[in-house]
Amino acid sequence: MASLSKILLLSTFSCATFIPSSQAVSGRAAEVRDDPAPVSDRAAAVKEAFEHAWNGYYTYAFPDDELRSVSNVGINTRNGWGATAVDALSTAIVMEETDIVQEILNHIYQIDYTQTDTTCSLFETTIRYIGGMLSGYDLLTGPYSYLGFNQSDAFPLLNQSMVLADTLSFAFNTPTGIPYNNLNITAQTSPDDPVNGLATIGTLILEWQRLSDLTGDPKYGDYVAKGESYLLNPSPPSGEPFPGLLGQDVSINTGEIIDTFGGWIGGDDSFYEYLLKAYVYDSSRFSNYLDRWLLAADSSIQHLASTPPTGPQNLTYLAEFNNTTLILESQHLACFDGGSYILGGLVLKNQTFTDFGLDLVAGCRNTYTSTATHIMPDSFGWDPNNVPADQASFYAANGFYYTNAGYYLRPEYLESVYYAYRATSNTTYQDWAWEAFVAINSTTRTPTGFSEISNVTDPTGGDKLDVQDSFFLAEVLKYLYLIFDDAAPVGVAADGVETWVFNTEAQYVFLFPFLLFSLGLCFLITLTLIDGADADLFDSPLKVVTPQNCTTAN
Numbered sequence: 181m182a183s184l185s186k187i188l189l190l191s192t193f194s195c196a197t198f199i200p201s202s203q204a205v206s207g208r209a210a211e212v213r214d215d216p217a218p219v220s221d222r223a224a225a226v227k228e229a230f231e232h233a234w235n236g237y238y239t240y241a242f243p244d245d246e247l248r249s250v251s252n253v254g255i256n257t258r259n260g261w262g263a264t265a266v267d268a269l270s271t272a273i274v275m276e277e278t279d280i281v282q283e284i285l286n287h288i289y290q291i292d293y294t295q296t297d298t299t300c301s302l303f304e305t306t307i308r309y310i311g312g313m314l315s316g317y318d319l320l321t322g323p324y325s326y327l328g329f330n331q332s333d334a335f336p337l338l339n340q341s342m343v344l345a346d347t348l349s350f351a352f353n354t355p356t357g358i359p360y361n362n363l364n365i366t367a368q369t370s371p372d373d374p375v376n377g378l379a380t381i382g383t384l385i386l387e388w389q390r391l392s393d394l395t396g397d398p399k400y401g402d403y404v405a406k407g408e409s410y411l412l413n414p415s416p417p418s419g420e421p422f423p424g425l426l427g428q429d430v431s432i433n434t435g436e437i438i439d440t441f442g443g444w445i446g447g448d449d450s451f452y453e454y455l456l457k458a459y460v461y462d463s464s465r466f467s468n469y470l471d472r473w474l475l476a477a478d479s480s481i482q483h484l485a486s487t488p489p490t491g492p493q494n495l496t497y498l499a500e501f502n503n504t505t506l507i508l509e510s511q512h513l514a515c516f517d518g519g520s521y522i523l524g525g526l527v528l529k530n531q532t533f534t535d536f537g538l539d540l541v542a543g544c545r546n547t548y549t550s551t552a553t554h555i556m557p558d559s560f561g562w563d564p565n566n567v568p569a570d571q572a573s574f575y576a577a578n579g580f581y582y583t584n585a586g587y588y589l590r591p592e593y594l595e596s597v598y599y600a601y602r603a604t605s606n607t608t609y610q611d612w613a614w615e616a617f618v619a620i621n622s623t624t625r626t627p628t629g630f631s632e633i634s635n636v637t638d639p640t641g642g643d644k645l646d647v648q649d650s651f652f653l654a655e656v657l658k659y660l661y662l663i664f665d666d667a668a669p670v671g672v673a674a675d676g677v678e679t680w681v682f683n684t685e686a687q688y689v690f691l692f693p694f695l696l697f698s699l700g701l702c703f704l705i706t707l708t709l710i711d712g713a714d715a716d717l718f719d720s721p722l723k724v725v726t727p728q729n730c731t732t733a734n
């Protein structure tokens with residue numbers, strides 16, 4: 181059994197890698213587009229914003245990680261490997277920006293992932309770098325092979341992902357297998373912090389499992405699954421105040437959850453996101469992840485859903501908790517929650533979840549449309565006993581007050597609007613996305629890019645904070661573009677039969693069973709070719725004979 185699955189994995193890998201660029205891996209939601217349809221004016225406007233952001237980065241910051249978009253210099257925030265370039269690759273592919281794709285590929289080929297002067301976050305490195313490279317690999321060898329990049333263009337994306345994952349893998353060498361998050365790559369050591377967090381442990385499985393499934397080496401997925409097992413079987417009971425809802429801090433030495441505070445907020449957020457998405461990725465292998473998502477989703481509807489006593493009627497927010505006491509606060513980061521419920525509603529065919537998700541999206545929209553800039557503050561509250569005196573009338577009118585007025589170019593609201601639009605085809609959600617885009621474009625734009633701002637309740641946005649985050653290109657502009665480009669070859673499927681999921685950085689993760697299915701024919705051919713060839717796979721991909729019929733069967 182084990183060796184058969186290894187052969188299956190290898191054949192999937194080799195077909196995906198060596199498929200001719202004139203033939204695409206295609207599927208119901210991933211059709212070959214030889215003759216791209218013209219995009220809408222709105223999609224073109226988003227593309228213009230992407231070019232603006234990229235050109236500023238490329239001119240003033242490349243190959244540093246991010247652009248200081250006011251002072252026009254580069255800054256290394258993510259180990260100096262060119263985070264914005266790697267993170268933006270899949271967006272450039274989806275927008276068919278082939279020159280930018282080539283620039284990014286040329287860069288990725290020569291990154292040395294074994295060296296960095298700064299502390300490396302396992303989580304951030306996974307979602308941006310490994311996620312970005314695997315996404316580019318799957319897109320260029322699959323639905324976007326019509327862009328004309330060949331196997332030798334795409335192959336280093338996979339190879340570099342392995343180099344990076346191998347470099348990081350010492351992080352899992354702990355008493356429990358729960359990884360350290362903060363790493364000294366060069367020395368292969370971690371500062372002795374015995375605590376890791378829910379999100380930083382629970383947001384690795386998609387990327388590392390995908391790497392295992394593409395390379396046929398199960399070790400990557402196995403590393404992550406071991407640490408995650410403590411989150412799937414949490415202890416002690418105090419660490420799970422409501423069924424499925426966990427505290428935030430986890431002991432690396434014992435696997436115990438050591439506090440009682442949490443929510444769908446930063447520090448926890450993408451742990452819940454990945455419970456569902458791991459199930460979507462492989463429903464048989466990760467069915468226990470779905471069980472945990474269902475517990476959390478039901479508990480949140482029952483215990484965390486909260487309506488402010490003031491403001492527009494029927495606003496729905498999700499509260500935070502400390503033990504079973506609710507804290508009536510939330511964050512921009514949490515606004516992915518609507519999208520998670522909608523995706524759950526689609527794949528489980530459960531309208532209750534979809535409708536609740538749409539309510540959460542509407543709640544987040546209220547925090548956008550209510551401010552002077554029409555952009556949401558980074559965090560907000562709605563506790564009638566905690567309203568700041570100078571925000572009393574704002575609270576009465578709008579049903580929330582800000583606790584941090586900044587906007588840090590975050591994507592989560594637009595991410596959820598994207599799911600809302602795909603699930604309903606209701607063009608109101610396109611309008612919601614457009615109004616947010618116009619606001620972001622007019623308030624955060626600089627002559628060379630886009631910048632975080634300090635105060636969304638001031639009509640000017642307050643100060644420009646001189647940072648253009650890589651996720652603005654990876655996520656904000658990708659979700660916006662996909663909302664307006666209905667002809668894109670890949671999109672969330674309204675019937676719930678998904679062929680890929682986004683990681684938490686809006687990087688594509690193509691489904692393992694889907695590839696196996698669509699490459700079934702390829703599998704048979706490859707079995708004969710692969711015999712003894714796996715040792716050579718990583719040295720010389722072009723030596724392997726290309727199977728001629730590796731197209732999908734549907």
Ligand SMILES: *[C@@H]1O[C@H](CO)[C@@H](O)[C@H](O)[C@H]1NC(C)=O
Nearest residue numbers: 296297298299364365366367
């Ligand atoms: C990594 O460890 C080496 C050797 O101890 C040390 O010189 C270097 O400063 C450390 N790097 C970081 C980012 O802490």
Ligand SMILES: *[C@@H]1O[C@H](CO)[C@@H](O)[C@H](O)[C@H]1NC(C)=O
Nearest residue numbers: 282328329330331332333722
């Ligand atoms: C693949 O494309 C690159 C340019 O993108 C080119 O240099 C190379 O020769 C191509 N390889 C094959 C086998 O077509």
Ligand SMILES: *[C@@H]1O[C@H](CO)[C@@H](O)[C@H](O)[C@H]1NC(C)=O
Nearest residue numbers: 487491492493494495496539
């Ligand atoms: C608010 O929700 C209640 C219960 O779902 C519904 O009866 C009522 O019509 C809603 N009011 C508005 C203004 O949407």
Ligand SMILES: *[C@@H]1O[C@H](CO)[C@@H](O)[C@H](O)[C@H]1NC(C)=O
Nearest residue numbers: 439440441442501502503507
């Ligand atoms: C949660 O409650 C505990 C016990 O009352 C307290 O020590 C801790 O500071 C609280 N945590 C937060 C984030 O409020």
Ligand SMILES: *[C@@H]1O[C@H](CO)[C@@H](O)[C@H](O)[C@H]1NC(C)=O
Nearest residue numbers: 418419421440502503504505
């Ligand atoms: C959490 O709250 C419950 C119910 O009020 C209480 O029984 C329990 O002791 C609390 N747990 C902690 C760790 O404070």
Ligand SMILES: *[C@@H]1O[C@H](CO)[C@@H](O)[C@H](O)[C@H]1NC(C)=O
Nearest residue numbers: 474477478529530531532533
């Ligand atoms: C949908 O989910 C809700 C909440 O978990 C549950 O009560 C309901 O039974 C589910 N409906 C279906 C059709 O599965």
Ligand SMILES: *[C@@H]1O[C@H](CO)[C@@H](O)[C@H](O)[C@H]1NC(C)=O
Nearest residue numbers: 538542604605606607608609
């Ligand atoms: C479209 O969505 C908006 C916002 O949720 C809603 O008010 C409207 O009723 C929806 N339209 C249809 C036709 O469902």
Ligand SMILES: *[C@@H]1O[C@H](CO)[C@@H](O)[C@H](O)[C@H]1NC(C)=O
Nearest residue numbers: 225226229617618621622625
């Ligand atoms: C974005 O801002 C630029 C510069 O002000 C402007 O030219 C462009 O029309 C704006 N786009 C949208 C959609 O408002």
Ligand SMILES: *[C@@H]1O[C@H](CO)[C@@H](O)[C@H](O)[C@H]1NC(C)=O
Nearest residue numbers: 585634635636637638639642
């Ligand atoms: C934000 O701007 C508003 C309007 O100018 C001002 O009243 C408020 O004090 C500012 N808040 C912060 C945190 O700067």
Ligand SMILES: *[C@@H]1O[C@H](CO)[C@@H](O)[C@H](O)[C@H]1NC(C)=O
Nearest residue numbers: 335336339343718719720721
């Ligand atoms: C893949 O990476 C290894 C280093 O781990 C390197 O030796 C090898 O040449 C690379 N292969 C290709 C085809 O890039």
